[in-house]
Amino acid sequence: METIEKQDHTKCKTQMVLPVRDALDVLGGKWKIAILGALFFGNKRFSELKRDLEGITDRMLAKELRSLEMNHLLSRTELNTFPATVEYALTDYGHSVQKVIEALRDWGLKHREKVVDEFWKG
């Protein structure tokens, strides 16, 4: 991974702003990265995802799953069960998001520590 360094300002748009926007066009929004993160722990059914993603509605979860499937980040498999169930799994391409997810998770953990720290310091 190329480290960011102070560069010619003109490169800012093509080397930073546009790639970040491309990534967020696919991964952006409140839930998509959390859904992919949950699937790193193993394949899951709709109801399992819903339990992990506390607060998401059925409609929103279905919409986000469809969008991630359309972008080839996860696969949807109908299991031969009665009643019919569907399992979601990361594709190989879905696994390519791992560094993004880990970086966000790490930052989120540190941010929470900081907020808690500041709260106790008053």
Next chain:
Amino acid sequence: METIEKQDHTKCKTQMVLPVRDALDVLGGKWKIAILGALFFGNKRFSELKRDLEGITDRMLAKELRSLEMNHLLSRTELNTFPATVEYALTDYGHSVQKVIEALRDWGLKHREKVVDEFWKG
């Protein structure tokens, strides 16, 4: 950075979904990470940021800058110029987002390559 491995499903919520959500509460939305990314190239004035972030409205840029300032990710300095100008800079805490931004940028670059590839393959 701890690598994600298949773990006990019960850990999924606390070790992944909630930290990712904490991060996105602060960094989420269409523009914030792109704004921070632009500031990695050096301090910028409002008008310079607006040029980098093609498509953002004045109102939205002002709102996002305020939110990032409130979360101590960037600083706002009134310069002693006429007419008055304001410069935005990453704080030390703002620099802590570097890994997130680099991961998103790298993924965005690869995603664009993939999309272009698929287009030409037809």
